[in-house]
Amino acid sequence: MIAEPLEGRLQADIEAGRVDLSWPRKRVAGFLSTNHGWDALAARSVWAFGPDAATGPNALLDDTLPDDTDPGLLAAVRASVVQGFQWGAREGPLCDEPLRGVKARLLGAELAAAPAARGGGQVIPAARRALYAAVLTATPRLLEPVYSVEISSPADCVASIYTLLGRRRGSVLADAPRPGTPVFRVRAALPVLDSFGFETDLRVATQGQAFCLSTFDAWAVVPGDPLDRAIVLRPLEPAPPAALARELMVKTRRRKGMADDVSLASFFDDPALAELAAADVGLR
Numbered sequence: 001m002i003a004e005p006l007e008g009r010l011q012a013d014i015e016a017g018r019v020d021l022s023w024p025r026k027r028v029a030g031f032l033s034t035n036h037g038w039d040a041l042a043a044r045s046v047w048a049f050g051p052d053a054a055t056g057p058n059a060l061l062d063d064t065l066p067d068d069t070d071p072g073l074l075a076a077v078r079a080s081v082v083q084g085f086q087w088g089a090r091e092g093p094l095c096d097e098p099l100r101g102v103k104a105r106l107l108g109a110e111l112a113a114a115p116a117a118r119g120g121g122q123v124i125p126a127a128r129r130a131l132y133a134a135v136l137t138a139t140p141r142l143l144e145p146v147y148s149v150e151i152s153s154p155a156d157c158v159a160s161i162y163t164l165l166g167r168r169r170g171s172v173l174a175d176a177p178r179p180g181t182p183v184f185r186v187r188a189a190l191p192v193l194d195s196f197g198f199e200t201d202l203r204v205a206t207q208g209q210a211f212c213l214s215t216f217d218a219w220a221v222v223p224g225d226p227l228d229r230a231i232v233l234r235p236l237e238p239a240p241p242a243a244l245a246r247e248l249m250v251k252t253r254r255r256k257g258m259a260d261d262v263s264l265a266s267f268f269d270d271p272a273l274a275e276l277a278a279a280d281v282g283l284r
């Protein structure tokens with residue numbers, strides 16, 4: 001299995017219910033081809049969304065070839081593979097949090113001929129491990145929610161608002177005076193991670209003349225590589241922007257009682273490890 005990014009517009013369509021895998025396959029394929037530019041083969045090979053079967057923003061595709069994988073055996077374990085994929089999408093490998101925007105492509109499967117050797121107890125955990133291995137070798141990134149913040153204040157407080165947003169990784173999207181009033185309106189994007197205490201700081205910085213309204217806007221990539229072991233996190237010191245993803249992952253794992261780091265090797269069997277070592281992929 002390999003993992004690729006799933007298009008943002010398709011994630012939105014899945015979550016909004018604009019595409020449903022309970023439709024006939026031809027209708028699903030037509031929707032993906034027409035609205036998202038998928039080729040006919042890929043559009044017809046979608047097995048499931050996850051973690052929620054109806055609105056999960058991740059997709060599992062069957063890209064196996066009949067010459068490499070027995071179609072009959074694969075059809076017999078399809079439900080188990082889907083369950084393993086949805087399980088893994090619900091509890092991702094980085095922070096035990098749901099995955100988002102992952103297109104998992106199943107490229108092959110070696111299945112035992114005996115039904116007792118390919119039951120759900122064997123296939124579901126194997127599919128989950130395959131998904132984890134695919135995600136961890138595909139340069140995964142953490143996502144964080146971002147607020148859309150609308151701030152109203154007098155014009156002479158706008159400079160203080162810019163300074164405050166800059167200290168909290170915020171970015172101003174638009175600012176303009178409200179016609180017929182002395183009020184200036186600033187619209188900005190502010191990461192939720194840096195939003196705690198923002199309203200209090202805003203009132204202090206503007207002597208109580210400004211107020212804000214925050215609503216969820218989108219998901220954004222946290223700066224940095226969460227798997228970069230070269231980053232040193234020092235206690236009681238804020239992490240630089242390039243290390244923010246690493247710091248967030250490590251602190252989240254500690255809070256949940258997990259090991260600080262992700263052991264990639266634990267998701268691979270010995271032949272796969274030997275193959276990756278030959279390709280000089282640094283796994284620990």
